[in-house]
Amino acid sequence: MTTLLDLQDTRRGDVAFKVGEYFPDIVLPNADDNSAMSLADFHGQKVMLHIFASW
């Protein structure tokens, strides 16, 4: 049976985050209004977090 772990791209292993751990508790400015934003704001929801740049 296929699991989530089977569907990961393992070619780039240089990631500090590990499956099974909490995502770090970080508070950063929201791009829209500079208000404080954190992943805790989405507690209770399944989240796809995309860390990226527009370049």
Add this chain to the structure above:
Amino acid sequence: MPGWYNATQDPVQQNQLTHVGLVIEQHPERTQLFMQWKQMNWSFMVDPFNLLNMRFVPCTIAIDEHGIIQAVQPRLDRAEEFIDLFVNQSFDAPQNPPPAQKFVTQAEKPTIQSAQALSDYAVALALWGDETQLNEAITVSQQALAIQEDDRTHFNLGVIYRMRYDSAYRQDDDFSNAIHHWTQALNHDPNNYIWRRRIQQYGPRLDKPYPFYDWIPTAREAIIARGETPHSLSIEPRGAEFAEPMQIFDSQSAQDNPDPDNRIYHDTEPLIDADIVVVPPQIVAGESVRVHITLRPNDEAHWNNEVDDTVLWVNQTEGWQADQAHHTVPNGAGATSDETRQFELELRSLSDLATGQHSITAYSLYYICEDVNGICLYRRQDLTIPIEILSADGRKLKDGG
């Protein structure tokens, strides 16, 4: 990211999934324009300092309803399968959850003068404070560096310098200081892709993986065609940030030196302040640099726009090639103006060039007027571009190799 957006529209509309962005860019508002273009309405956080210590982007992470990471870098080519599993699986809350790693981002003055505490405070001032607090952020970050020198503190200080350069409180050396500290960060950790990209954003075309912001004109056209107003940018990308990468250095020859005999009177005061930033400031022979030259009228002067454009001429120097010797910047709007004028050029060193400090000379010609009703003059200002050539061994040492 648009791939994930397209693959997940149904579960998002059914409230089974939420997308959140975290943008690692010096100017995160550019991402707002990108998102508008791609019609992706995710909330996103901005992290110009790379506080999560990412070593590459993009990176997608699936996080369950309890805040636990369930997958890192799920495969986009199997997105449908992944999303189906993720949204339909129930995840148990951990019985004895480990404490989450915390990142300090609140601007509270540290009581302990440790490098970490000072660096965190400097970042918080820059992230959460207003532009008037960038001076303090720089001072505090310098104090952190004096206690402990590492790649992260150098990178952070570079980000703050560039923030001040882009602010109303800009000081002459801010951009060159940003490049210096980003270069130091990369010297400490040459494998950090984020450190490298921040320098490449302003660097030479031979060292660019791609044009960073060439998508912006296309995005604006598409947004306007939809009848929307493009998200405005307070700092427009320019020059190096648009430039296409190149594989072979392209040097244009046979251009005319506009003042070969040095007959134009020099701006001895000077009425124009010139700032020169070389990216990167140190190279190995055979490599190239991008040079950013900024000209700004001082408080007693303004440009005269009723005559020819401002000119930059790069003198031929043994051991070096310029992409172009002759550059111009068009005049501003109106009869007079006092805007900043910027030239960007590329220089390539020949592979047999000696190690040590080199100077490439150039000069600018411009029409400038003194004071409001003062005299208008045509003046020349000589400029010196400093570049250090390292030995290949020296580079290896700096790269930690």
